[in-house]
Amino acid sequence: MTETHSDLIAAEDVLLFVNAAVTATGQREFRSSAGEQRLSLAFLHEYVRVNYRPVYAAALALDINDHNAALIVEQLLRTPKEAGEREGRLIAARLALMPPQRVYRLFRALRAARVNNRRTRAIIRDWLAARAEREGLALDAVKYRPGLKAAARHVHQRFADPECGDFLFTPGRRVRYEHPYLDAYRRARYEQGALYELPFTVAEGFAARHGIPRERFLERIAPRMTRLERLRTERASDLTVMPLTRLALYVLSLPFGERVARRAELTGALRAAAGRVAGPYAGTWGRVAAVLDDSYSASGSAVKRRRPLAVALGCHFLLEALAAPGAYAAHWTSGGADPLLVRPWGPTPLGTRILDALEGPAAPDRLVIVSDGWDNAPPGLAGEVLRVWRTRLDPERRTSAVHVNPVYDAAGFDVRRLAPSVPTAGIRDAEDLAALVEIAQFAEGRTGLAQLRAYLDRRVELFLKGASR
């Protein structure tokens, strides 16, 4: 099959969009503001939706972040005329995976935009029905009250459970509710004890209203907290069940002294999480060399605090698990050797570190670079080193190199690349590393649009099968 020029451009556009949809969250990054991020992302979404509608919908099946998934759903529902097949199923399957607060926010956005076509109503109804079936709508009525209310209004929903309807729309009608959550919510206004029967975030508001000291409140509400809420309020939580990137973020939030004191525990938890992610692939990657960016720019921004560094730390432990035993070498840009004590500081001499990684005792089978793509000591050296190495020293590709980038570059509509000869993929969670390496091979330009389409179709197939089960 012959590849035309436009096919190559299409493949590039698609990969560009996938990279953006994985990394960008419309929040402030180290080098670009939230406004720039939103503007850049809005353009990209519209561009891809208009030009590659089927691919745009298929992106819902990939490991893109929830912010972009919500944006895609909103865009698809706003333009029902061009809708293709499978779109509805893809949307429904993705909504089922998303956290409810995001879905409610999406529904509110649809309501604000006055998108109320038949398909939108069907999708919202189905989602609400599925949610009611799973745990009843009482929890949502208490926890996401405005969201549920807006969604129900938008689709003219009648609640199967009349209590819920009354709770939301005519709160004065009933003197008491049968459902424990609804009743606890009613009582919590007058009675301090009742608020401990509510979910944590709802109880927090009531506690503030009653003026309950924070310490005592946290003490008593502890059994009602979710895993993440417990970690956030620094209550002891079982670290061994945390996902890898979350755990890395938690470790980086601790002061150095505590990290040293709890070294065994933290390292063990990180290793366990990485081992879970690696699963059957553990130990199969052969000799692996990693270049990990812990320069000052890895500190992220106030809203994404230390996110790039946490991704690098997560990747460190994941790669250690994936590599053959004892055949893993990490090279932090700062020159540090202790992964538990990393901090975002100093310049980014990526070029020198890549040379260090390639030199090692034996040439590595895989070279993985985790960096935001800003290389400044000196600028552009990483790209040059990779280019010369690829063309002059390793043209037979004994070592496969890949660059994963946790930061979306608003000005370039993509993540920043180091060199054309090294594929770059956006990354949000270290857990996705293995899947991204697969996607990254398309970015090298050696496989064309046909393969990319086939790959996407396969992913969509798997995704829909997983959802229908």
Next chain:
Amino acid sequence: MTRIDLTGLEVRPAQVWGGVRLVPLVRPEPVEGLRLHREVYGNAGSVDLGDRTTYTSYIPHGFVADWSGKGAEGAAYGTRLGDGEPRAVPVRRHHRLAKRRNGEKRLRFLPLHLALEGYLALHFGGPSVVWDEWSQQAVRQGLSPRAEAAYAGWSVPGLSEALRVFEIHPGQCGLMLYVADALAAAFVVPHPRDYRVLHPTLIEDLYGELVHQYAFYGAPVPEFTARIRDEAGSVRTLADLRAAARAQERAWAEAHDGLMARDLLDTSYAFERVYRMDSYDLYRFLPPFHRGGEEQHIGELIADHKGRTLYLKTFRLSENQIRRGHLLRRLADCDWHLEQTAEALGTTYAEVVRRVTAAGFGSLLNAHVIAQRLRETQES
């Protein structure tokens, strides 16, 4: 001492953000024995010059030089006040520009004000010989008022963002700041820890109008990206590649010193010692005020007995300021005699008068005498 000597400081690759280029200066081994601290003031300050004149200026912070030798002490943020004065007083009076604190081994000085003071005081005493051409006001009160406009760092477009995203090198003791690839300021401190604390003060410093204009109208500057030449056979092993990468770093340092910072490092300055503390000297320097289009800086500097620069801060003069300085120099050289000055400058009497007026000193000339002199020269 006629030149700025930056031995002991190594240049590292520049970091570019928009039109601002920041070149880090790294000291392989920090200088012990002299530390700088930051002292925080309110918004504006009024400086007492000692001869019953004061001038008021924006002074966001001052520096405290400490040569007590207790080098282990970390640089502290605004804790060296000691006198318990209130902080948010809008206008404060500072007695003298460099002042020894309470008999301690500390010296308080306001960044760049020594230099500005040196520039403003340049022959501002007025004519030394009472030629007829000068008005009574000039003879009695000198060239007053002494005022120069400057911009605070945060009003220079793009500078705050560039300083925020800048990645400080380990061991970094200084910074050269280029705006639209013109050297805007150089800043050097003795110790890397001082630098880390004082880095944010760059945003509060004074910058000349030239810097502001360049930042405002200048386009983003290109990054000097590394280029490795790999013609057939020149790179065979990883060691070759590493050597080529090293060469790139060296090439940048040479290009910087020889090209970008040349005017600052090669010009000979007039140094004046303002203060001596143990083996350290605090100088201010003035440029030669050449009118050849090269850049001219005023600034201040602390050097140790070996002549190494421990502290440096420069202020770039605009074309207008250079012209004014040049004119005053020439006038002073010729004892403020207008005809001799015209001869020395190779121009006419009328032209010198025009220049003096254009420099903003018109009110200091006696209009009647000038008109009469001009008529005489035309008639003859």
